[in-house]
Amino acid sequence: MTDTPLEPAKATATEDVPVAFQxxxxxxxxxxxxxxxxxxxxxxxxRLAEDAKMAPGxxxxxxxxxxxxxxxxxxxxxxxxxKEFGAEPFAAMExxxxxxxxxxxxxxxxxxxxxxxxxxxxxxxxxxxxxxxAAFVDAxxxxxxIDSLSDAGQSAFVVDRVRKAIEADPxxxxxxxxxxxxxxxxxxxxxxxxxxxxxALSALLAGGVDRxxxxxxxxxRMFTRLTENHAERMALLGLDx
Amino acid sequence: MTDTPLEPAKATATEDVPVAFQxxxxxxxxxxxxxxxxxxxxxxxxRLAEDAKMAPGxxxxxxxxxxxxxxxxxxxxxxxxxKEFGAEPFAAMExxxxxxxxxxxxxxxxxxxxxxxxxxxxxxxxxxxxxxxAAFVDAxxxxxxIDSLSDAGQSAFVVDRVRKAIEADPxxxxxxxxxxxxxxxxxxxxxxxxxxxxxALSALLAGGVDRxxxxxxxxxRMFTRLTENHAERMALLGLDx
Numbered sequence: 001m002t003d004t005p006l007e008p009a010k011a012t013a014t015e016d017v018p019v020a021f022q023x024x025x026x027x028x029x030x031x032x033x034x035x036x037x038x039x040x041x042x043x044x045x046x047r048l049a050e051d052a053k054m055a056p057g058x059x060x061x062x063x064x065x066x067x068x069x070x071x072x073x074x075x076x077x078x079x080x081x082x083k084e085f086g087a088e089p090f091a092a093m094e095x096x097x098x099x100x101x102x103x104x105x106x107x108x109x110x111x112x113x114x115x116x117x118x119x120x121x122x123x124x125x126x127x128x129x130x131x132x133x134a135a136f137v138d139a140x141x142x143x144x145x146i147d148s149l150s151d152a153g154q155s156a157f158v159v160d161r162v163r164k165a166i167e168a169d170p171x172x173x174x175x176x177x178x179x180x181x182x183x184x185x186x187x188x189x190x191x192x193x194x195x196x197x198x199x200a201l202s203a204l205l206a207g208g209v210d211r212x213x214x215x216x217x218x219x220x221r222m223f224t225r226l227t228e229n230h231a232e233r234m235a236l237l238g239l240d241x
Numbered sequence: 242m243t244d245t246p247l248e249p250a251k252a253t254a255t256e257d258v259p260v261a262f263q264x265x266x267x268x269x270x271x272x273x274x275x276x277x278x279x280x281x282x283x284x285x286x287x288r289l290a291e292d293a294k295m296a297p298g299x300x301x302x303x304x305x306x307x308x309x310x311x312x313x314x315x316x317x318x319x320x321x322x323x324k325e326f327g328a329e330p331f332a333a334m335e336x337x338x339x340x341x342x343x344x345x346x347x348x349x350x351x352x353x354x355x356x357x358x359x360x361x362x363x364x365x366x367x368x369x370x371x372x373x374x375a376a377f378v379d380a381x382x383x384x385x386x387i388d389s390l391s392d393a394g395q396s397a398f399v400v401d402r403v404r405k406a407i408e409a410d411p412x413x414x415x416x417x418x419x420x421x422x423x424x425x426x427x428x429x430x431x432x433x434x435x436x437x438x439x440x441a442l443s444a445l446l447a448g449g450v451d452r453x454x455x456x457x458x459x460x461x462r463m464f465t466r467l468t469e470n471h472a473e474r475m476a477l478l479g480l481d482x
Contacts, residue, residue, distance in 0.1 A: 073310070090300045
C-alpha cells in the first residue's frame with residue numbers, strides 16, 4: 001500500500017483495489033464513508049459529554065467523559081486521513097450532519113441509564129454497519145475505519161451499570177428494552193435516508209467492474225447480521241430485544 | 242524528589258518542603274488543590290463540549306471539542322496523581338463540585354461568542370489563580386499543576402474569532418465586555434466561597450513554620466495580578482475590561 005493513493009501511478013500498485021482511486025465515484029464513496037464516520041464520532045463525542053451530566057457521581061461522569069474523549073481521538077484520525085486524501089474534511093462531513101443530528105435529537109436520553117444504553121447500543125450498531133461497508137474499500141482505509149470503531153471502553157462499564165440497575169429494580173428492564181428497540185428503529189431510518197441521498201455510497205455497496213459488491217440478497221443478509229448483533233448486545237445488558 | 246511522598250522517610254528527602262508531607266494539614270491542602278483543579282478541568286470539559294453545540298460550523302465545533310479533550314487529558318493526570326498520593330480522587334474532588342457547578346450554571350453562555358470568551362477568560366483566570374497557589378507546594382506537585390494549566394489551544398483561536406466578530410459588528414463589543422466582567426465577578430465570588438469553606442487550602446496560603454505563606458497584603462497583591470492579567474486578556478480580545 002502507498003501513503004498517497006491519490007496519485008494514479010502509485011494507486012495502481014495497491015493490491016485489492018487496483019484502479020479504484022482513479023475512479024471518481026470510488027473516491028467520492030470513500031470520502032462519504034470517512035466523512036460519515038467522522039461526523040458520527042464527533043456527534044458521539046458531543047452526546048456522551050452531554051449525557052455525562054446525568055451521571056450519578058463524579059466517577060461515573062468520568063467514565064462517560066473518557067469515552068467521549070476516545071471518540072474525539074478517532075474523529076481526529078479520520079479528519080487527518082481525509083486531508084491526506086486531498087479532501088476538505090469538513091465539507092466531506094457536512095452531508096451527514098443532518099441525519100446524525102436528527103438521530104440524536106430523536107433519541108435524547110431522559111436519564112442516565114437511557115444514556116448508557118444509547119452509548120453502548122448506538123455505538124455497537126454504528127460499528128457493525130461501518131465494518132460491513134469497510135469490506136468494500138482498500139486495505140489502508142479499512143484499517144483506519146476498523147481502528148476508529150474500536151470499543152471506547154463502554155462495553156464492560158455499561159453492561160455492569162445496567163445489569164445492576166435492573167437487579168435493583170427489575171421494572172426498569174421493560175422500559176429500557178423498549179428504549180433499545182426505539183434506538184434501533186431510529187438508526188435504521190436515518191441510515192436509509194443516507195443511503196437514498198448518497199449515490200456514491202450506494203454504488204460502493206453495489207460494487208463495480210473490478211470490485212465486489214452486494215446484491216439485494218446480500219444487503220438483506222447484512223441487515224440480518226446487524227439485527228442479530230443488536231439482539232446479542234441487548235441480551236448482554238439483560239434486556240429483551 | 243520521590244515518587245511516593247507519603248512515606249515519611251522518603252518525604253523528608255524532598256528539597257523544598259522537607260517535612261511537609263508528614264503534616265496532615267499540608268497533605269489535606271494538596272488533596273484539596275489537586276481535587277479542585279481536577280474537578281475544574283472535568284467541568285471545563287463538560288462546558289466546552291456543551292458550548293461546542295453552538296458552533297456555527299463543523300470546523301469551529303471541532304476546535305472546541307479539541308479543547309475539551311485536552312482538558313480531560315489534564316483531568317486524568319491530576320486524578321492519577323491523587324491516586325499516587327493515596328487519596329481517593331473522586332472524594333477529593335467532591336467538595337468542589339458545587340462551587341464549580343454553580344459558577345457554570347450562573348455563567349451559561351447565551352451564544353457562541355459568549356462561550357468562546359468564557360473558555361478563554363475563565364480558563365486564563367483559573368490558570369493564573371492555581372499557578373499562584375502552586376508556588377506554595379512541593380516541586381513535583383507544582384510541575385503537574387503547571388502542566389495541567391497549559392493552554393488547551395484556546396488563545397489564538399478565540400482571539401481570532403472574537404476580533405473578527407467585533408470587526409463585523411462593533412456593537413457586540415459592548416455586550417461581550419459586560420460578559421467578561423460578569424465572568425470575573427462570578428469566578429471571584431466562587432473562589433471566596435471555596436476559601437471560606439476549605440481551611441486546609443487557606444492554611445496553605447497562610448504558610449507554616451517551614452513553609453513560606455502569604456499575609457493579607459500579599460493576597461491583595463495576588464488579586465491585583467489576577468485582575469491585571471484578566472484585563473490583558475480582555476484587551477487582546479479587543480474588549481474593555
